[in-house]
Amino acid sequence: MRNLPFKLYGRPLLLALLLGLPAGLRAQATTPAEGPMLTQPAVLGMMALLLIIVLGAAGLLVSRVAALIRGSQKPSTENEAGRFDETVTNLTDKQLAAILERRQGREFALSGAELSGGSPAHDTQGLVQHVALNVHSQWFHEKRRTAPFTDLDPRLTVLISAFLLCAAFWLVLGTTVGWYAGVKFVSPDVDHVAALSFGRLRPIHTNMVFWGWTSLAMIGLGYFVVPRTNNTPLFSLKWGWWSLGLINASVILGTACLLAGINNGGGEYREYIWPVALLFAVGVIVAFANFYQTVAHRTTEEFYISNWYILGATIWGIVLTVIAYLPWYQNGLGETITQGYYMHMGVGMWFMTFTLGLMYYFLPMSLNKPIYSYSLGVLAFWTQLLFYSLIGTHHYIFSPLPWWLQTVAIVFSVGMIIPVLAGTINFLMTFRGSRKRVGDSYSLPFLLMGVLFYFVGSFQGSLQALRYTNLVWHFTDFNVAHSHVTMYGIVSFMLWGCIYTLAPKLRGREPRQALVGVHFWFALVGLLAYVMALMIGGTLKGMSWMAGEPFMQSVVLMAPYWLWRAIGGTFMLLAHFVFFYNLVDMLLGGKAVPQVAPAQDSLAQNPLKQAVPQAHDVLERI
Amino acid sequence: MMSWNVYSNHRLFVGIVFGVFVFLSVLIAVQPAARIQRENAPLPTAVALTTEQQAGLRVFIGEGCVACHTQQVRNIDMDKMWGGRPAVAADYAWRQRLDVWRATPSTLGSERTGPDLTEVGVRQPSDLWHLLHLYQPRSVVKESIMPAFPWLFRDSVAGTPAGLALYIPAAYREPGAHTVVPTRRAQQLVAYLMSLKQAALPTGQVAPAFLYVKPPKAAVAAGLVASDAAPAIDGGALYATNCQACHQATGEGLKGAFPPLKGSPVVNNADATLMVNIILQGYDARAEYGVMPPFGSRLTDAEIAAIVSHERSSWGNSAAPVTADFVKKLRALVKPVAAL
Numbered sequence: 002m003r004n005l006p007f008k009l010y011g012r013p014l015l016l017a018l019l020l021g022l023p024a025g026l027r028a029q030a031t032t033p034a035e036g037p038m039l040t041q042p043a044v045l046g047m048m049a050l051l052l053i054i055v056l057g058a059a060g061l062l063v064s065r066v067a068a069l070i071r072g073s074q075k076p077s078t079e080n081e082a083g084r085f086d087e088t089v090t091n092l093t094d095k096q097l098a099a100i101l102e103r104r105q106g107r108e109f110a111l112s113g114a115e116l117s118g119g120s121p122a123h124d125t126q127g128l129v130q131h132v133a134l135n136v137h138s139q140w141f142h143e144k145r146r147t148a149p150f151t152d153l154d155p156r157l158t159v160l161i162s163a164f165l166l167c168a169a170f171w172l173v174l175g176t177t178v179g180w181y182a183g184v185k186f187v188s189p190d191v192d193h194v195a196a197l198s199f200g201r202l203r204p205i206h207t208n209m210v211f212w213g214w215t216s217l218a219m220i221g222l223g224y225f226v227v228p229r230t231n232n233t234p235l236f237s238l239k240w241g242w243w244s245l246g247l248i249n250a251s252v253i254l255g256t257a258c259l260l261a262g263i264n265n266g267g268g269e270y271r272e273y274i275w276p277v278a279l280l281f282a283v284g285v286i287v288a289f290a291n292f293y294q295t296v297a298h299r300t301t302e303e304f305y306i307s308n309w310y311i312l313g314a315t316i317w318g319i320v321l322t323v324i325a326y327l328p329w330y331q332n333g334l335g336e337t338i339t340q341g342y343y344m345h346m347g348v349g350m351w352f353m354t355f356t357l358g359l360m361y362y363f364l365p366m367s368l369n370k371p372i373y374s375y376s377l378g379v380l381a382f383w384t385q386l387l388f389y390s391l392i393g394t395h396h397y398i399f400s401p402l403p404w405w406l407q408t409v410a411i412v413f414s415v416g417m418i419i420p421v422l423a424g425t426i427n428f429l430m431t432f433r434g435s436r437k438r439v440g441d442s443y444s445l446p447f448l449l450m451g452v453l454f455y456f457v458g459s460f461q462g463s464l465q466a467l468r469y470t471n472l473v474w475h476f477t478d479f480n481v482a483h484s485h486v487t488m489y490g491i492v493s494f495m496l497w498g499c500i501y502t503l504a505p506k507l508r509g510r511e512p513r514q515a516l517v518g519v520h521f522w523f524a525l526v527g528l529l530a531y532v533m534a535l536m537i538g539g540t541l542k543g544m545s546w547m548a549g550e551p552f553m554q555s556v557v558l559m560a561p562y563w564l565w566r567a568i569g570g571t572f573m574l575l576a577h578f579v580f581f582y583n584l585v586d587m588l589l590g591g592k593a594v595p596q597v598a599p600a601q602d603s604l605a606q607n608p609l610k611q612a613v614p615q616a617h618d619v620l621e622r623i
Numbered sequence: 624m625m626s627w628n629v630y631s632n633h634r635l636f637v638g639i640v641f642g643v644f645v646f647l648s649v650l651i652a653v654q655p656a657a658r659i660q661r662e663n664a665p666l667p668t669a670v671a672l673t674t675e676q677q678a679g680l681r682v683f684i685g686e687g688c689v690a691c692h693t694q695q696v697r698n699i700d701m702d703k704m705w706g707g708r709p710a711v712a713a714d715y716a717w718r719q720r721l722d723v724w725r726a727t728p729s730t731l732g733s734e735r736t737g738p739d740l741t742e743v744g745v746r747q748p749s750d751l752w753h754l755l756h757l758y759q760p761r762s763v764v765k766e767s768i769m770p771a772f773p774w775l776f777r778d779s780v781a782g783t784p785a786g787l788a789l790y791i792p793a794a795y796r797e798p799g800a801h802t803v804v805p806t807r808r809a810q811q812l813v814a815y816l817m818s819l820k821q822a823a824l825p826t827g828q829v830a831p832a833f834l835y836v837k838p839p840k841a842a843v844a845a846g847l848v849a850s851d852a853a854p855a856i857d858g859g860a861l862y863a864t865n866c867q868a869c870h871q872a873t874g875e876g877l878k879g880a881f882p883p884l885k886g887s888p889v890v891n892n893a894d895a896t897l898m899v900n901i902i903l904q905g906y907d908a909r910a911e912y913g914v915m916p917p918f919g920s921r922l923t924d925a926e927i928a929a930i931v932s933h934e935r936s937s938w939g940n941s942a943a944p945v946t947a948d949f950v951k952k953l954r955a956l957v958k959p960v961a962a963l
Contacts, residue, residue: 186768190761193797195774200687266721267689268729275724296633303631312633313640320641324648328726333663333716335656336727342652350644386640390647396733399697399834401710406655472699472835476735547701551863552738557766 043470050457145441149509158507160241162588164221169581171213179206180574186563196260204272205259213252218496219355220288226362227292231299240291247284268340275326282322289315306378310358318351342393349389356492363499373430381423388416395466414466421459428452443517447498454490479539482532504587512583520579527572538562663716669822679815684728693732693739700836705739706821708830744819749913753813762795775809790879858933874938885938895945924950
C-alpha cells in the first residue's frame with residue numbers, strides 16, 4: 002500500500018468523491034481573465050449583503066423617527082385607544098346623544114357604589130401592583146415590563162450575576178484597549194510606552210474580549226439555560242465558581258504577559274503562553290463537566306436543542322484549544338495549518354455555536370412562543386459540525402499551504418450557506434408575526450439585529466473565502482471589519498439580547514429603558530461606521546496593491562477610513578460603558594423588587610382590620 | 624434499556640459530537656500539519672539564523688510585529704513586489720518552537736498594514752536605516768503609522784562605543800535624549816530583519832508560477848488602461864517604492880544617514896555613468912552614510928532609466944534623462960565583474 006498514489010492523494014480525493022465534487026482539486030487556476038471589479042459576482046454579492054444591513058438599520062431608524070414625530074405632534078393618535086378617543090371627541094352632538102341613549106339602555110345596571118361615598122379609592126389591601134400614572138413619555142416608546150422569576154435558587158442567581166459582571170468588566174476594559182489601539186492608527190505617536198505599543202495592545206484586546214467578555218458571558222448564560230431546560234438544578238455551584246475563577250485568572254495573567262512582551266508566537270488568538278491557556282482550558286472543562294452532569298440529571302426525556310449547541314461548543318472548544326497548543330506537528334508550516342484551523346474554529350465552533358445555543362432558548366423565551374422549526378435546528382447543528390470544521394485554511398488562500406487544503410476550505414466555506422440559511426430562517430420565522438412585540442421590547446431589537454448580522458456576516462465570510470475576493474481583500478482592513486461584523490454584530494448583539502432578557506428577571510429590577518436605547522443605537526451606529534469605513538478603505542487598499550502602486554500609497558489612502566473607524570469605535574465604547582451601568586443597575590443597584598405575594602394571601606392576612614377604616618370613611622361621609 | 628435517539632441519550636450525543644469533531648480535526652489539521660512538517664526541510668541554499676538573529680526573532684514576536692507585517696509571497700501577480708518567486712513550504716521548514724514556554728513563531732501573518740518582510744534584508748540592507756526606523760519610523764518615512772520603539776534604545780553613557788550613536792533629526796528626538804544608542808535587543812532585531820531574504824531554489828526545482836497575471840488585452844478592452852502600445856514607466860512611482868525610504872520624497876536624504884540627491888554632483892553630472900553604476904551595483908564607499916543596496920537584479924533597464932531620469936529632473940536638478948539602452952550597456956559591463 003505504501004507506494005500507491007492513494008496514500009498521497011487519498012484523503013482529498015476521498016473527500017472530493019464523497020461530496021460529488023470534480024476530482025480536479027489540485028488543478029490550479031491558470032486562465033483567470035478578470036474583468037473590472039464590479040462585474041465579479043462575489044463583489045456584487047458582498048455589496049448586496051451590506052445593503053441588507055444598511056437598509057435594515059435605516060428602516061428601523063426611519064420608523065423610530067416617524068413614530069417620534071407622530072408622537073410629538075399628536076400623542077393621542079399614538080395608539081388605537083388614542084384614535085378611538087379622537088373619533089369620540091369629533092362626534093356631533095346629535096350622534097353623541099343617540100349613542101349615549103342606546104348605551105344607557107343596553108348597559109343599565111347597578112353601579113355597585115350606591116352605598117358608598119364619592120371619595121377616591123384606597124387600595125389598602127395591596128391588591129393592585131405597579132400603578133403608574135401618566136407613563137406616556139412624549140419622546141420614548143414605553144417598552145413592556147418584565148416579571149421576575151419566582152422560583153430561582155438565589156445562589157445560582159449570584160453565580161450568574163458574577164459571570165455577567167466579570168464579562169461586562171472585561172468588555173469595557175478590552176474595548177477600551179481596542180479603541181486605544183485604533184486611535185494609534187490615526188496618531189501613532191500618542192504615547193511611547195512599551196507596554197502600550199500597538200503590537201502588544203492588539204492581542205490584549207482580542208484575547209480579552211474573546212476569553213474575558215464573550216466566553217464568560219456565554220458560560221454564565223449557559224449556567225441558567227442548561228438547568229432550566231433540563232428542569233433540574235445546576236449539578237454543582239462550586240464547579241461553576243471554579244470555572245469563573247480559572248477563566249478570570251487566565252485573562253489576568255495572559256494580559257500581564259502580553260503587556261510585558263511575552264507572546265506565545267504571534268498566532269492570532271493564541272498569544273497566551275500555554276500555562277495561561279491551560280487555566281482557560283481547565284475552566285471550560287469544568288464548565289463542560291457541569292453542563293454534562295446537569296443534562297445527565299435531567300427530568301425530561303429528551304434534552305432541548307440549546308443543550309446540543311452548548312455541549313457541542315464546550316467540547317469542541319476544549320478539543321481545538323488542545324490541538325492548538327500540542328507541539329508535535331507545529332514546526333515549519335505545520336504551525337500555519339494549525340493556526341488557520343484554530344483561529345477559525347475558535348470563532349465558529351466555540352463562540353458562534355455556543356451563542357446559537359443561547360439563541361434557541363432566549364429568542365423563543367422573549368417572544369413567548371416556541372422556536373419555528375426543530376428540524377431546521379437539527380439541520381443547522383449537524384451541518385455546522387461537518388462544514389465549519391473543514392474551512393480553517395481559507396485564511397491562507399494563495400499561501401504555500403497545500404492547494405487541495407485551500408480548495409477544500411473554499412468549498413466548505415460556500416457550504417456554510419446551508420447552516421447559516423437554516424439558522425436565519427428558523428430565527429426569522431420565529432420572529433414572524435411578532436412585530437409589535439419586538440417594538441415593545443428592549444431586548445428583542447438586539448436579538449433581531451444579531452440574526453441579521455448572522456446572515457450577513459456569515460455569508461460575507463463565504464464570499465471572502467473565494468479566490469478572486471482574496472486578491473482584493475486578503476491582508477487588508479476588510480478582514481478586520483469582517484471579524485467585527487461577526488464577533489460584535491453577531492455574537493455580542495445576541496449576548497446583549499440574552500442578557501437584557503435574563504438579568505431583569507433575576508432580581509426584578511429593570512434597566513432604564515432610555516439607557517438601553519442608548520446602548521443599542523450607539524453600538525449599532527458605531528459598528529456600522531466602523532465596518533463601512535474599513536470595508537471601503539480595505540477595498541481601495543486592495544485595488545491599490547493590485548494596480549502595483551507604491552506600498553506607502555495604500556497607507557496614505559487609509560487615513561480618513563482609520564479616522565472613521567476610530568469615530569465608530571468611540572460610539573461602540575460609549576455603548577459599552579452604558580451597558581456596564583445598566584448591568585450593574587439591574588444586578589446590584591437599588592433594592593430588588595420583593596417577590597410579589599399572591600393577592601389572596603394579603604387578603605387572608607387580616608381582612609377585618611383592613612376593612613374597618615373603610616367602613617369608618619363611609620360612615621363619616623353620611 | 625439504552626436509547627439510540629441521540630437527543631435523549633446524552634452519552635451517545637456527546638460521544639458523536641466529540642468523535643466526529645476529533646476525526647475532522649485530524650483529517651483537516653493535525654494530519655496535514657504533521658505531513659507538511661515531515662516532508663519539508665530547509666532549502667540547501669538557505670542560511671540558518673544565527674543566535675543573534677534568533678534572539679531578534681524573539682523580540683519580533685514579543686513586540687507583536689506580526690500583527691502588521693506578513694512574510695509570505697503569495698503565488699499571485701500582485702505579490703511580485705515582495706519577492707522574486709512565490710513562497711514554498713521549504714522556506715518555512717526551519718521554524719521551530721521558540722522555547723519550552725513559547726510556540727513556533729507565526730510569521731506568515733494575516734494583515735499587511737505594513738510592508739511584507741520576506742525580502743526586507745535585500746530591500747533594505749542598511750542597519751543604520753533599520754535603527755533609525757525603529758527608533759522613530761516617521762524620521763525616515765513621513766507617512767508611516769508604525770509604532771516607534773524608543774525603549775529599544777537608550778541614552779549614551781560613558782563607555783558606549785561612539786560608532787553606535789544615531790543621528791536623530793531634532794524634531795524626532797525623545798525629550799531629554801542626548802546621544803541615542805541602540806540596546807542589545809534593537810541590534811538583535813535588526814540582525815533578524817536583515818537576515819530576511821528568499822533563498823534560491825536548488826537547480827532543477829521550478830518555482831511555482833505567479834497566477835492572475837494581468838492580461839493587458841482584457842484590461843484595455845475593459846477600459847481600465849489607456850490603449851497606447853507600451854504604457855510609459857512612471858519613474859516617480861518607482862522612486863517612491865524603491866528609493867524614497869532613504870533618500871526621502873524631498874530628495875534631501877537624511878543628514879548623517881542617507882546622502883541627498885537634490886543638488887548632488889553625482890546626480891547632476893552630465894555623464895550619468897557613475898550614478899547608474901551605483902544603482903546597479905550598490906555603494907558603500909562613504910563612512911558617514913549608510914549602505915546603498917544594488918538594484919541590478921531587482922529592476923529592469925527601463926525601470927532604472929525611468930528612476931534616473933526622474934531623479935535628474937526633480938527637486939531643482941536639471942540633467943538630461945538617460946535611456947534604457949544606456950543602462951543596458953553599463954549592465955553588460957557590470958555582469959562579467961559580478962560573475963567573478
